[in-house]
Amino acid sequence: MDPTPNRTVPGEGIEADRYVCPDLRVRPDGIDAETQLVGVLGYPVRHSLSPLMHNAAFRHLGLNWVYLAFEVPPESLADAVRGMRALGIRGLNLTIPHKEASLALVDALTPAAQAIGAVNTLFWDEGRLIGDNTDAEGFLRAVRSAGCALGGMALVLGAGGAARAVVYALKSIGCPVVLANRTPERGRALGHALGVEQVLPLTQEALRPLMPQVQLVVNCTPVGMEPDIDTMPDVPLDALPSGAWVCDLVYRPVQTRLLRTAQQRGCLTIDGLGMLVYQGALAFERWTGIPAPLEIMREALVSSTTV
Numbered sequence: 001m002d003p004t005p006n007r008t009v010p011g012e013g014i015e016a017d018r019y020v021c022p023d024l025r026v027r028p029d030g031i032d033a034e035t036q037l038v039g040v041l042g043y044p045v046r047h048s049l050s051p052l053m054h055n056a057a058f059r060h061l062g063l064n065w066v067y068l069a070f071e072v073p074p075e076s077l078a079d080a081v082r083g084m085r086a087l088g089i090r091g092l093n094l095t096i097p098h099k100e101a102s103l104a105l106v107d108a109l110t111p112a113a114q115a116i117g118a119v120n121t122l123f124w125d126e127g128r129l130i131g132d133n134t135d136a137e138g139f140l141r142a143v144r145s146a147g148c149a150l151g152g153m154a155l156v157l158g159a160g161g162a163a164r165a166v167v168y169a170l171k172s173i174g175c176p177v178v179l180a181n182r183t184p185e186r187g188r189a190l191g192h193a194l195g196v197e198q199v200l201p202l203t204q205e206a207l208r209p210l211m212p213q214v215q216l217v218v219n220c221t222p223v224g225m226e227p228d229i230d231t232m233p234d235v236p237l238d239a240l241p242s243g244a245w246v247c248d249l250v251y252r253p254v255q256t257r258l259l260r261t262a263q264q265r266g267c268l269t270i271d272g273l274g275m276l277v278y279q280g281a282l283a284f285e286r287w288t289g290i291p292a293p294l295e296i297m298r299e300a301l302v303s304s305t306t307v
C-alpha cells in the first residue's frame with residue numbers, strides 16, 4: 001500500500017511521520033527479535049523524560065532493551081496491564097493518572113506501594129506481577145547522596161502524591177515530620193494516614209515559629225515549576241537554622257527560585273533531578289537485575305532540562 005504522508009495515528013490525531021526518526025532509516029538501532037520492552041503508561045505522557053533516561057542507560061550498558069511511552073487513557077488501563085501480561089513486557093512505570101488505579105491490577109504490592117497507596121513501577125517476581133513505589137526510596141537516596149544526614153525535623157510542603165511518598169519515606173526512617181498544605185483538610189487527611197506530628201497552613205505566619213527546629217524543607221508542591229518560574233512556596237527561609245537543607249521536587253527548571261533563595265540564605269540545597277534519577281534507577285534495577293548507571297541517567301536528564 002502506498003503510504004500517505006498525512007495519515008494520522010488512530011486515536012491521537014498526530015501525524016505518523018512525527019514518529020519516523022531519520023537515523024532509523026539507515027540504522028535499525030539493534031532492535032531485533034530478542035529486544036526486551038519496558039515503558040511508561042500515562043495520560044498525557046509525551047512530556048515524560050523517562051524514555052530518554054532509561055534508553056541512555058540501556059545503550060550505555062549495551063543491553064538489548066528499549067523503553068517506550070504509551071499514552072493510555074484511564075478507561076484503557078486494565079486492558080494495557082492485561083496486554084503487558086500477554087506480551088511479556090518486562091516492566092512498566094505508571095504516571096498520572098494511573099498510580100492509584102493500578103493498585104487493583106497487580107498480583108501483589110510492596111509494603112511501600114501499599115502504605116503510599118500508589119504504584120509507580122510494575123515488575124515481575126517469579127511470574128507474579130508486583131506493584132511497587134520507588135518514589136519514597138528514590139527520595140531518600142537522592143537526599144542522602146547529596147550529603148544530608150537525615151534524622152532531624154523535616155517540613156514537607158504539599159499533600160499530594162509526591163508528598164505522600166516523601167512523608168512515608170521520612171517516617172520509615174524515624175524522622176519527625178511537620179506537614180504544611182494550602183488546603184488544611186487535605187493536609188490533615190494525609191497527616192492522619194501516615195502519623196505526621198503536626199499539620200499547619202502553608203503560610204509564613206504559621207510556619208515561622210517552627211523554622212528554627214527544621215533540618216530539612218521539602219517542596220512537594222508544583223509552585224515554581226515552568227512556566228511560573230518566578231514563584232516559590234510561602235515559607236520563611238530566613239528563620240531556618242544554619243546548616244539546614246532545602247529540597248525541591250520540581251525539576252523544570254532544575255534551579256528553582258526556592259533553591260536560589262535558599263542558597264542566598266546560606267542553606268544547602270537538593271534539586272528535583274536527584275529523586276527522578278533514583279526512582280528510575282530503582283525501577284531499572286527491579287527490571288534488569290543490573291546496577292543502574294546513575295551518572296548516565298542524570299546526564300540524559302540534564303541535557304533535556306533547563307538548568
Ligand SMILES: NC(=O)c1ccc[n+]([C@@H]2O[C@H](COP(=O)([O-])OP(=O)(O)OC[C@H]3O[C@@H](n4cnc5c(N)ncnc54)[C@H](OP(=O)(O)O)[C@@H]3O)[C@@H](O)[C@H]2O)c1
Nearest residue numbers: 158159160161162163182183186220221222249272275276
Ligand atoms: N523529582 C521527582 O522525581 C518528582 C516526583 C514526583 C513529583 N514531582 C513534582 O512534585 C510536584 C507535586 O506533584 P504531585 O504529584 O504531588 O502533585 P499533586 O498530587 O497535584 O499535589 C500537589 C500539591 O501541591 C499543592 N499546591 C498546588 N498548587 C499550589 C499553590 N499554588 N500553592 C500552594 N500549594 C499548591 C496542592 O495543595 P492543595 O491540597 O491545596 O490542592 C497539593 O497538596 C510536581 O511539581 C511534580 O512534578 C517530582
